[in-house]
Amino acid sequence: MSNKQFIERTLVILKPDAVQRSLVGETIKRFENLGLKFAGIKLALAKKEDVRMHYTVDPDWIKITGEKAKKAKEKQGINVSESAEEIGERVLESLIKFMTAGPVVVMVIEGAHAVPLVRKIVGSTEPLSSDVGTIRGDYVFDSYEMADTNNRAIRNLIHASSDIESAKKEINIWFDENELLNYSTAQERFIYDIDIKNILQ
Numbered sequence: 027m028s029n030k031q032f033i034e035r036t037l038v039i040l041k042p043d044a045v046q047r048s049l050v051g052e053t054i055k056r057f058e059n060l061g062l063k064f065a066g067i068k069l070a071l072a073k074k075e076d077v078r079m080h081y082t083v084d085p086d087w088i089k090i091t092g093e094k095a096k097k098a099k100e101k102q103g104i105n106v107s108e109s110a111e112e113i114g115e116r117v118l119e120s121l122i123k124f125m126t127a128g129p130v131v132v133m134v135i136e137g138a139h140a141v142p143l144v145r146k147i148v149g150s151t152e153p154l155s156s157d158v159g160t161i162r163g164d165y166v167f168d169s170y171e172m173a174d175t176n177n178r179a180i181r182n183l184i185h186a187s188s189d190i191e192s193a194k195k196e197i198n199i200w201f202d203e204n205e206l207l208n209y210s211t212a213q214e215r216f217i218y219d220i221d222i223k224n225i226l227q
């Protein structure tokens with residue numbers, strides 16, 4: 027296969043709400059339709075420690091998430107006395123509760139530019155403002171406001187790695203090396219090969 031240098035792997039988790047709402051097929055078909063493939067895929071029950079490890083592969087995540095949440099509250103005219111770290115830690119606790127509430131589908135998706143492509147299809151964090159045409163924009167309508175009011179995590183169906191480095195770390199949390207397969211698909215010849223031959227007979 028040519029264009030090997032562009033091939034990336036990214037970690038996707040269909041969160042418990044996606045499984046409960048029977049949206050597994052609907053969501054993963056979008057990755058297949060695009061021409062990406064699965065290097066690994068499984069149904070799993072997430073462990074609390076794994077969820078914590080997963081969301082803290084970026085050590086700044088707690089603070090950044092707390093700051094975003096603080097800004098969202100202030101936009102609603104609510105004054106927040108807690109620090110960004112305290113809020114971020116609370117979001118993480120609510121995420122752990124959410125992600126361990128039921129089965130999840132964990133997968134490694136592979137293909138050229140897989141990391142940014144999958145993020146594009148997934149859409150932005152808050153479904154209320156995610157673009158139409160994205161998974162989060164099309165199948166769910168949760169908001170920071172609703173989640174905050176109930177002190178719970180935003181239900182946005184799906185996780186996707188944000189960059190190649192975190193993808194590598196996240197994949198290590200959820201998969202053993204022998205669960206990931208290297209193989210080619212029939213369509214890749216058309217997507218990646220320089221010379222397309224032997225079509226007409």
Ligand code: ADP
Nearest residue numbers: 091095117121150151173178179180181182185
């Ligand atoms: P993304 O999943 O888009 O990369 P983040 O990394 O910022 O988003 O957050 C991880 C997950 O934590 C989100 O998908 C969402 O489920 C939840 N979350 C983030 N911020 C909040 C918040 N302020 N309130 C509730 N849940 C949140």
Ligand code: MG
Nearest residue numbers: 087186187188
């Ligand atoms: Mg993230």
